[in-house]
Amino acid sequence: MVSKSNISELSSAFRPNAPDDKTFQVVFRANNYYTKKDYESAIEEYSKALSILQSNPETKKASDFSALVFSNRSASFFQRKKWKDAVKDAEQVIRIRPEWAKGYFRKAEALMQLEKYEEALDCYRVAQQKNPRNTQIPLQIEKALILKDNKSMGLTIFSLVPGRDICISKNSITNKIQSKIFDFAVKMKNLIYIIVDNETKECIVVDACWDVDGIIKFVKDRHLKLVGAIVTHHHFDHVGGKPPPPFNQLPIKVSGLCDLLKRFPKLKAYIHPLDIPYILKSNPELSDLFTPIPLSKLPIKNRQSHFCNTNIISLIINFTLNSSSALSNTNASRIIPTPHNFTLSLGNFTHLKFLHTPGHTEGSQSILVNETRLFTGDTLMCGCIGRLDLPGGNLKQMKKTLRKRLGELDDKIVVYPGHDYGGDWTTIGIEKKKGVIGKIKRKS
Structure with a gap:
């Protein structure tokens, strides 16, 4: 994909390559x-x-320039998501300059979006x-294989990127x-995921935040059936709501789970x-969306908790105790607490296991899909971890999570992080x- 910097560089490089000044100016x-x-x-100018x-009469200089x-174009x-047109233009590049890797790379990138992975792999190779x-091509080959x-x-796993798939400002004047x-x-580089069971078209969204309208549109445009929402951790950039201090004093509410x-x-x-x-x-509006067991109905020994809100205490105990009486009202709640090793099925062939991976927050969780794909939120990203100085952060817990819970998983498991900090x-x-798992394990 051509970045801004690459395009800018091309502008200066184009003048000596352009067959005439008029073409260069356009x-x-x-x-x-x-x-x-x-x-x-x-597109219009290209x-x-x-x-x-x-x-103009065709010359090699004009021909090579047309490939550029x-x-x-x-x-x-590609940026306009007109994948088929992107493929056609890439094929023109290949026709004119078959020795140039760029045409094959462009075609592969567009074919990836069309889910034609075999053809994309051929072009990448x-x-x-x-x-x-080129160090980017091997990574794209690996991604195509995944x-x-x-x-x-x-x-199917869709990665929704703010500024590309969602959070696209269309009328900044009326809604600054x-x-x-x-x-x-866009600056936060969050990654919101849609996990789809291809047979049933059922899907679950992971960390729905920033632009719920955009997320819903993405789902509906692909004729998917949204059946659940997973939260990897409580930070506002993953769940929405009021931002943390000092921004909580402003009339701002981030669109999200609620x-x-x-x-x-x-x-x-x-x-x-x-x-x-x-x-x-x-x-706080979420408090109206579930009906926990009244605290008075719980055994006295189970009423103690370090949480001050009795409704929250009831809800948590409701789903974490093995007592059948405490579990009697689970269907009434729309917020489902997911303790370690909680499982969930999506369609007939997609199975999710929830792993408690504290460190970034007390309740951070990673979701293992079909034993091969892991959604880690901010617990683990490409070569780094989430901050530990925010509410719920704990270095000791993070080290244990990296060393044991994640460090003992199979090497082949693909990790989908909560932010594109160094890779998606x-x-x-x-x-x-x-990365960080290796550093922690080597120090232990």
């Missing part, structure tokens, strides 16, 4: 539109440049042969606060018991060899 404008994320205008080039323009189509020094494997399991929130979401549950009256949320109090504090996926093996 492409220069197109590149500027691209850097401003005005992709439709960029198309003008191609028309000029096609009207097709490449950039392919990138623009050709690109790698033509440019063996997505292909997901598909073979009857599973919302626009600022969206801008902040809005989602209101929009889907039968939807259930899966949260570790120890994080529920924090979530209810930042989202990794593996347990990579983190043992090069």
